[in-house]
Amino acid sequence: MANSNILGPARSRVDGPLKVTGYAKYAVEFEIPKCAYAWPVESNIAKGKITAIDIKAAQTSPGVLAVLTHQNASKMADAKGLFEEFAEAHGEDMSQGIRNEQRAPLADDEIHYAGQYVALVVAQTIEQARHAASLVRVSYAPELPILTMEDASKAKKPKKKQDETIQLRKGNVEPALANQNIIRLHETYSTPTETHNPIETSGTIAAWEGDDKLTVWDSTQFVKGVQSILARSYGLKIENVRVICPFVGGAFGCKGALWPHVLLATMAARATRVPVKFHLPRKAMFTGTGHRTPTSQTISLAATSNGKLQAIKHVTGTLTSPVGEFVEVCGARSTGVMYASETIRVEETVYPVNVATPTFMRAPGECPGVYALECALDELSYLLQMDPVELRLMNHAANHPIRDVPFSAKHLKEAYQLGAEKFGWSKRNPQTGQMRDGNLLVGWGMATATYPAHKMSAAAKAILHVDGRATVQCATHDLGTGAYTAFTQISSEQLGVPFEQVTFELGKSDYPFGPVAGGSNSTGTVGTAIHEVAQLLHRALAELAVKDARSPLHGSRPNDIAMVAPGRIALRKNPVTSDSFTDILQRAGRDSITVESELKDPEENEKLAFQSWGAHFCEVKIDSLLPRVQVTRVVSVMNCGRIVNAKTARSQIIGGVVMGIGMALTEETAYDPKTGLPAIANLADYHVPTNADVPPIEVYFVGEPDYAFNPIGARGMGEIGITGIAAAVANAVYHATGKRVRDLPITPDKLI
Amino acid sequence: MNPFDYSRPPDWQAAVNSVATDAQAKFLGGGTNLIDLMKMGVETPDRLVDINRLPLAQVEELPGNTGIRIGALVRNSDLAEHPLITARYPVLSEALLSGASPQLRNLATTGGNLLQRTRCYYFYDPAFPMCNKRNPGSGCGALEGYNRIHAILGQSEQCIATHPSDMCVALAMLDAVVRVQGPAGERAIPIANFHRLPGITPNVDTNLQTNELITAVDLPAIPFATRSHYLKVRDRASYAFALVSVAAALELENGMIKSARIALGGVAHKPWRAAKAEQALAGKKVEAAAFSAAADAELAAAKGYQYNSFKIELAKRAIVQALTTVAALP
């Protein structure tokens, strides 16, 4: 049952006062003397070649310092060769940062998608740059673009890495799927292009010192990745590239890998010899920083009449751009782990189209993948006339279905149970269209949530001051998630220093390595580094103490000493013999002591499988005449190991649920079917949920700390909240109306 | 955004004069639409004539109980909450409050709302090469494009854009009169003649001359408008333009409909007065069948496109629902 020892204190954000007073400085808010401003010119054709660019009017427009195009960029930036070399290097290592597009911006005259940058105007003010950009005249030789999955699947497939079929297999699904004597289902679910739309649009300020030192203020999920890519791109020493990003105003994956605007800012600053700020307009966020690919997912299920799954087959089609590398892996890490089916098969084909490059978006793969699978499970429950929760319990997987090792600290059954209880699921009428609230149809739906536990490598530095304060540093990130607060809490607990006395610093490449803030890995990964640096700190204090004749620990062996209580180290076997951190430093005449942990590969435990779980229950109300779906209630129960901060963790789950409601009901980046330009490219037309769309959301956590996974016991929970919620909503809509909409978002037109 | 001059004249004469002597000048109201369009490069005025200091922010009763006058600078939020409006024209208050967001309504003016331009994607973003409204003769990108939010009534092959305002739908139903001042003096334009259908000149939204300043909107006295309602169907619960909307009022007598007033939003290039539905209802009993028949009559001429055909059925249902609601009002 819900285990109170998993819930850490509900601390308010340490950076909260800075944020509400406006003192939190975001990357593009740094005031750099002499900074110039960049404004992009984007292609309005989806495929073809640039035949001419007339930049005369722009160049002579007031305040303009430079107009970069493919014709002059290499000379001015002097980096084209390096970019190309870089592009050829295959299979980049995540720890070094990746570029979403291998092609360097302004590399040549080729147009691969509408919205591609074709020129960059740099001027003294942003208004001057914006106006001059409107004066650039680009002529194209357009070619017929491929814009949809349908067209791409008909076209000749280019021999590309993107075009591989990803497969996962357990046994042979086909016999069960062909067996007419058991219950079978075969349906296709589709999701549209969705765009991240953090409130802080992406942006970069680049400042060169000579030709070999570069400082970049960049809104990013990965300062060390940006540092590494820029160093490699320009052939600079790594320590000569500094990346600064103390705050991020939301990211959701669109600031994870590096986009062309970062390179353009550095190229422009190099060309003009002044610092350049390139802060993307909202519209560019729809083509320049990725989106979630649309998906088409066909799920085939076979089950015995008592509901035991015999086969799950999940066949997905997704898209990428001609210059994109990212693949939205829809089934492997969700359908491949979710249920104890006799046989499983997961396949995916990625089609290149002339549409802007997709990327990671909150729970990439799992989010659309779980949506499709969990809708199919719901459909199966009706075929079986079985309660949807019961069907899931029947197929519960204690072991990883493919690797056949036990899941660590899995408490999904409790999540179903607690969720059902809190929601009042037992009062559900299993028939569709039967529950009412006055004139409104009422529907109840549920779905499972899941997300893998990822770990990466990180290092940390700890500085303990003689007055008892501690500073801990890591080049990690706070995307608005509460990471500052969680890391302050973990530092306090691991170091043994009161919360109020700890300062946690992040967002600078000067600090020890922090991995990309992605895959819900940060709390566990950086938490592990903090755990390690705390051990080093206690060891260093022990070494000082044993040499000090005035210490009660004098003459002991450092190996026999550990922290026993906050602020004190002692003999493990006889904790009464102890000494305080501050006394040790004081007597040694030290102002402070500094230790830094080592960056090493994370320890893998092959005997267990690590995955987070959860269950969403939701209620919708729908006017049958004017059928807009209103979600009126959500209960979400999560099993993510230890929860470091009950308050910020709850916010993460709520945020995931809200984003999932958007996915289910309103969000879609539609494109013009002829030109391939996004028709929806602003926040008036891209409908994220408003407050009026968001119901009361109850969040509960169950389980136990997962110490087999890491010493913090936390599996991370930034993404799991969005998985499954769209299915829970869609399933509730079916329960209310008897109409199964398999094509998101479920807008009123689809229910008429 | 192109460079432009800015001035803030002290009175309406000076304001009209500034615009009359400069064909590229534009009045600046709340700026919530104009500035947006300037940033997109759709509007490129060389001068903004800021009218925010003109004394046009009053709501007052017209003499002899003949109606209400709304100054052109009355903010949407103030108008929506004004006691004369909530008491006598609830439909207008509801329409205003269903539009945009509180922040936008705090800035948006009555005059600016009348003149807000279409949200057609092909108009709003000059990256699209085709738009007869923005660039006459270039074609209509929406006709065979992503036309989910587009018109089903009164459109032409040249343009299938819709007028996006909620306020104007209520004004159309209420037979409002737009008062304007120009170099040639004052004139009054009935709301039905204010906005235009696209025809072959979709670049001309309204019958207002570019050098004319809207000073006020008059609402005639309509006693039965106390029994009125605005219904807006949209994709999310708040802060979205209408897929379809209905402003309706019923004059009832002994369970019979003496007269009906209906206007539709989200379906046409102008707020659409549903005359056929009104005729169909006159003299009928208050009952669901009459409402459906009226809705069918109005939408008989509707034409949908690839992505917006659903609006025809949606509009019918919305009319029925709005009339049902109005009929049940005390």
Ligand SMILES: Cc1cc2nc3c(=O)[nH]c(=O)nc-3n(C[C@H](O)[C@H](O)[C@H](O)COP(=O)(O)OP(=O)(O)OC[C@H]3O[C@@H](n4cnc5c(N)ncnc54)[C@H](O)[C@@H]3O)c2cc1C
């Ligand atoms: C994100 C967003 C969502 C919105 N949602 C809705 C919605 O749901 N429903 C809805 O109805 N509206 C909506 N709106 C539109 C909003 O109502 C309009 O932008 C607003 O009413 C325009 O008023 P304004 O005073 O700001 O006009 P401005 O932008 O100042 O001006 C608009 C035009 O009117 C002209 N003008 C202004 N005043 C006068 C005058 N007195 N005489 C002559 N010409 C004048 C200007 O020159 C300009 O051409 C939305 C807007 C935004 C940005």
